[in-house]
Amino acid sequence: MSALISTLITQPLFYIILPTILTFWPKINKKLKWSLWGLSFFLFLFFSNTSLYNWFERQWYADYDSQTIENQCFQYGIVLGGYSYWDYTRNRPEFSEIGDRLFEGINLYHQRKIKKLILASDGSIINATSNPTKGNPESMRDYIIALGIKPEDLILETKANNTHENATFTLELIGDSLKNQPTLLITSAIHMKRAILAFNQIEVYPQPWTTDTQLVTDRWCTIIPSINTLAKWPALLHEWIGYVIYKYRYKN
Numbered sequence: 094m095s096a097l098i099s100t101l102i103t104q105p106l107f108y109i110i111l112p113t114i115l116t117f118w119p120k121i122n123k124k125l126k127w128s129l130w131g132l133s134f135f136l137f138l139f140f141s142n143t144s145l146y147n148w149f150e151r152q153w154y155a156d157y158d159s160q161t162i163e164n165q166c167f168q169y170g171i172v173l174g175g176y177s178y179w180d181y182t183r184n185r186p187e188f189s190e191i192g193d194r195l196f197e198g199i200n201l202y203h204q205r206k207i208k209k210l211i212l213a214s215d216g217s218i219i220n221a222t223s224n225p226t227k228g229n230p231e232s233m234r235d236y237i238i239a240l241g242i243k244p245e246d247l248i249l250e251t252k253a254n255n256t257h258e259n260a261t262f263t264l265e266l267i268g269d270s271l272k273n274q275p276t277l278l279i280t281s282a283i284h285m286k287r288a289i290l291a292f293n294q295i296e297v298y299p300q301p302w303t304t305d306t307q308l309v310t311d312r313w314c315t316i317i318p319s320i321n322t323l324a325k326w327p328a329l330l331h332e333w334i335g336y337v338i339y340k341y342r343y344k345n
Contacts, residue, residue: 103330105140105323109133140326141318147307150329154282157289157301162206168274169267170207171299172198173259173288174215179229186217186236191281193304198279199240201302207277209246212237213263214253256284256335257343260291271297281305283328287336294343 101107112129115121121129139145151158172194177186188195195215201207212218212233219228230251238244250266253259264271278299280288285301292299 099334102334103327105136105326105330109136109140112136138318141320141323142316143319143322144316146322146325146329150283150325151307153329153332154285154303154306157285157303158282158306160301160303162201162277162300162302165275165300166205167207167277167300169209169211169271169276169299170198170201170302171211171213171259171263171276171278173213173256173278173280173284174218174253175284176215178216178227179232181229184232186233191305194280197302197304199237199242201277201279202242202246209248210237210242211248211250211263211267213250213259218249218251220251256288256291257294257339259288260295260297264295264297276300277302279304282307283332287332287339290336290339291343294339 110133112132116126116129174194175189176192176194177188179185180187195212198207198210198212202210215228215233217228217233217236218230220230228251230249234244234247234249237247248266250259250263253262276297276299278285278288278292279302282303282305285303289299289301
C-alpha cells in the first residue's frame with residue numbers, strides 16, 4: 094500500500110486527474126465542478142510546460158552545478174546506483190539514460206582524479222536472494238575491470254536499496270577512512286541534493302560532482318504542452334519528497 098501511495102504522489106497525472114474525479118461526487122455544486130475542471134486543465138498546462146520544468150530542475154541542483162576539481166585528487170569516488178540492470182540472456186549490463194554516473198566515474202579514475210572507485214549498489218551489482226535475476230556482482234566486477242579499472246581499486250557496495258542505505262553501507266564497508274580522506278560523490282544533478290544530505294547525516298562530507306545536467310536551448314516552442322515533459326516530472330517530484338523525508342526522518 095505504501096509503495097502504491099509513494100508512486101501516486103510522484104506522478105503528475107495523479108494531480109491532474111484527481112480534481113476531475115472529484116467532480117463526480119454527487120453533492121458537489123456546479124460552480125465547484127467548473128473550478129475543479131479548470132484546476133485540472135491548469136495542472137496539465139503546468140506539468141507539460143517544458144520551460145517551467147527546466148527552470149524548476151535547474152533551481153533544484155543549481156548549488157552543485159559549478160564544481161571544479163582541477164589539481165585535486167580524491168582517495169574515493171563514489172558512484173551512486175540506479176543506472177543499469179543485468180541482462181542474463183546476453184550476459185551484459187544494460188544502461189539507462191543516467192549511465193553517465195558510471196562512465197564519468199570511470200573517466201575520472203583514468204584521469205587520476207580518483208584513486209578508488211566505489212560503485213554503490215546498482216541493479217547490475219545487487220543480487221538479492223529474493224530476486225536472483227536482479228543483479229550479478231561477479232560479472233559486473235569483471236565488466237568494469239575490462240574497462241581498465243584495477244581490481245584493487247574497485248569496491249562494490251551491494252546491499253543498499255536507497256540513497257540513505259548507500260551512504261550508511263558505504264561507510265560500514267570503508268570505515269572511518271571515508272570521513273578522513275577526500276571523497277568525490279558522483280551522481281545525477283537532480284539527485285545530488287538528496288545524496289549529499291544522506292552522506293552529511295552520517296558525518297561524511299564528499300565533494301559533489303554532477304552528471305546528467307541539462308543542456309537547454311530556450312525556444313518559443315517550449316510553451317507547447319509536452320508529453321515528454323510530463324514523463325520527466327516523477328523523477329523531480331521523487332527527489333523533492335525524498336529530500337523532505339530524509340531531512341526529518343534521518344536528522345542527527
